[in-house]
Amino acid sequence: MTAELLDGREIAKDYRAGLQEQVEALKEKGITPNLTVVIVGNDGASLSYVKSKNKAAEKIGMSSGIIHLEEDATEEEVLDTVRRLNEDDNVHGILVQVPLPKQVDENKVLEAIAPEKDVDGFSPVNIGRMYTEQETFIPCTPLGIMELLKHTGSLEGKEVAVIGRSHIVGQPVSKLLTNENATVTLMHSRTKNMVEKLKDYDVVVSAVGKPGLVHGKDLKEGAIVIDVGNTVVDGKLVGDVDFESAKEVASYITPVPGGVGPLTITMVLNNALIAAKRLNNVE
Numbered sequence: 001m002t003a004e005l006l007d008g009r010e011i012a013k014d015y016r017a018g019l020q021e022q023v024e025a026l027k028e029k030g031i032t033p034n035l036t037v038v039i040v041g042n043d044g045a046s047l048s049y050v051k052s053k054n055k056a057a058e059k060i061g062m063s064s065g066i067i068h069l070e071e072d073a074t075e076e077e078v079l080d081t082v083r084r085l086n087e088d089d090n091v092h093g094i095l096v097q098v099p100l101p102k103q104v105d106e107n108k109v110l111e112a113i114a115p116e117k118d119v120d121g122f123s124p125v126n127i128g129r130m131y132t133e134q135e136t137f138i139p140c141t142p143l144g145i146m147e148l149l150k151h152t153g154s155l156e157g158k159e160v161a162v163i164g165r166s167h168i169v170g171q172p173v174s175k176l177l178t179n180e181n182a183t184v185t186l187m188h189s190r191t192k193n194m195v196e197k198l199k200d201y202d203v204v205v206s207a208v209g210k211p212g213l214v215h216g217k218d219l220k221e222g223a224i225v226i227d228v229g230n231t232v233v234d235g236k237l238v239g240d241v242d243f244e245s246a247k248e249v250a251s252y253i254t255p256v257p258g259g260v261g262p263l264t265i266t267m268v269l270n271n272a273l274i275a276a277k278r279l280n281n282v283e
């Protein structure tokens with residue numbers, strides 16, 4: 001079998017066209033949705049993500065800003081920045097890029113973001129709301145994964161292996177998959193014989209950051225493979241999945257780059273648009 005490619009760039013393009021129409025409609029009401037990203041320090045990968053998010057926002061007509069603080073910024077400076085953005089009526093979505101430098105307590109900063117502007121859905125209030133199925137913001141990578149999976153059919157009754165238990169991807173996506181009536185196994189570094197177990201699963205979502213972790217020979221025939229890994233090897237972005245072998249076994253597969261990444265950025269825009277609507281009591 002040769003898998004069908006889940007082309008994140010194409011899927012994101014269509015989705016963003018829909019967002020752009022909604023942005024235009026909002027602008028006609030005098031509201032320009034705004035996304036403001038805070039980055040602390042000079043990590044190359046983080047800077048490049050942040051720039052992509054802002055470029056994508058502007059491309060669909062949103063306004064966007066980057067607040068770039070020095071690597072040695074104090075916790076109080078970061079908290080002050082967040083508090084100022086919370087108070088600014090022209091800012092609808094706030095995103096603080098993580099990880100933060102070690103002198104800054106990440107939990108304190110995420111907790112300081114006003115829940116109604118927390119477009120990442122990382123604040124404890126929004127995490128709680130997600131688990132209790134209340135109005136919230138769903139984290140962008142999990143939301144993007146679910147959007148990709150919509151192109152593969154129903155998840156009801158599917159056995160899904162999620163590899164990696166991070167707060168950003170593995171744990172929230174497990175919840176969203178469960179909501180769709182899939183049966184989820186959350187695997188991690190202490191899971192025994194993990195790779196050998198993968199043959200039992202209809203869907204594999206790998207979010208570890210370990211190139212070559214998942215190989216075609218370990219997959220069930222016809223499995224759906226979502227590769228969330230992004231590791232730079234010799235200057236190239238690679239996922240967790242050995243794409244060449246996996247595509248011979250899978251029914252659907254995401255490439256890296258061009259799979260989950262474009263959907264993550266799309267969902268940041270989606271959530272910022274939702275924030276702008278909610279804050280202005282629009283539909």
Ligand code: GUN
Binds near residue numbers: 099120141
């Ligand atoms: N760092 C890695 N992924 C993310 C993300 O989705 N949001 C933020 N804020 N930081 C990240």
